[in-house]
Amino acid sequence: MLLPSRPRRARATAALLAGALVTGALCTSEAAHAEEPTRDDRMDPGAYPPDGTRGNLFLAGAVTTGVWYGAALSFSYLWPDAPGAKDLRIPIAGPWLALADTGCADRDPNCSTFMVVLRAILTTIDAVGQAGGVLVMAESAFLTTAASKPAAPSPSATSKRASIRPAPVLTDSALGLGLVGSF
Structure with missing residues (x-):
């Protein structure tokens, strides 16, 4: 019985050892790192979008x-x-009109069922896309939005200062101008 030569056995052992190391490296997992807690974002169903959404x-x-x-x-x-090719040039209604007139052109001898079906599918997708865009525009007209918040008063407006301003005075027998103020 012939035994493999020493260099051949050494190469086989080295290849086996390298394969075992690669397999071991791929099969071991790293410890999990701690992650920051995620904020629980819950949407309020009663909240309206901001005013500029329309x-x-x-x-x-x-x-x-x-x-x-x-x-x-x-x-x-x-x-x-x-x-129906000319109908497709009409915005919004064109694809719907073109769907009623699908088929092969009279002068197209190479027309196949595949092309007719492909054109019909693409025309239908296009019709739905255009109608969807129009519906989104219509929704913007009826969208309820949240009222914009009033601006916060400036610090100078909230500070207490003495002020005097003129005010009209009107009674049954007199008309005049008075001063009103806060101290």
């Missing part, structure tokens, strides 16, 4: 509608001969 919400709806309209416009130029 404008931001309207802007978000307008951008959403614009992005989806841009997608519809690009689809209409990507497939200009497809049925």
Whole structure:
């Protein structure tokens, strides 16, 4: 029986030892570090958003509608001969009108069912996206917001100082000007 040579056995042992070390390093875990406690944020369902939310919400709806309209416009130029392509150029109502007229173009001999279904799916997604943007804009008109808080009085207004100011005096028999003050 032939035994492996000493260098070959040493290499096999070194490879086995290296594999065991790598496996051991990957299988051991480090002790958990303490983490800062997280703040428990609970939302008050009766709280209203701040006063400036209406404008931001309207802007978000307008951008959403614009992005989806841009997608519809690009689809209409990507497939200009497809049925309903001209309808896609109408904002908001165009995708809904184009859905009623899906199919293959008369001059497209290579039209496949896959392309018809793909156009219908993309048109539907676009229609829902544009309608969603319009609904977000409409929501901004009816959104109840919290009243803005009045500004805190300045320290000089709360300090006690003597003041005198003129005030009109009106009675049944006299009309005049008097002085009113605080001391």
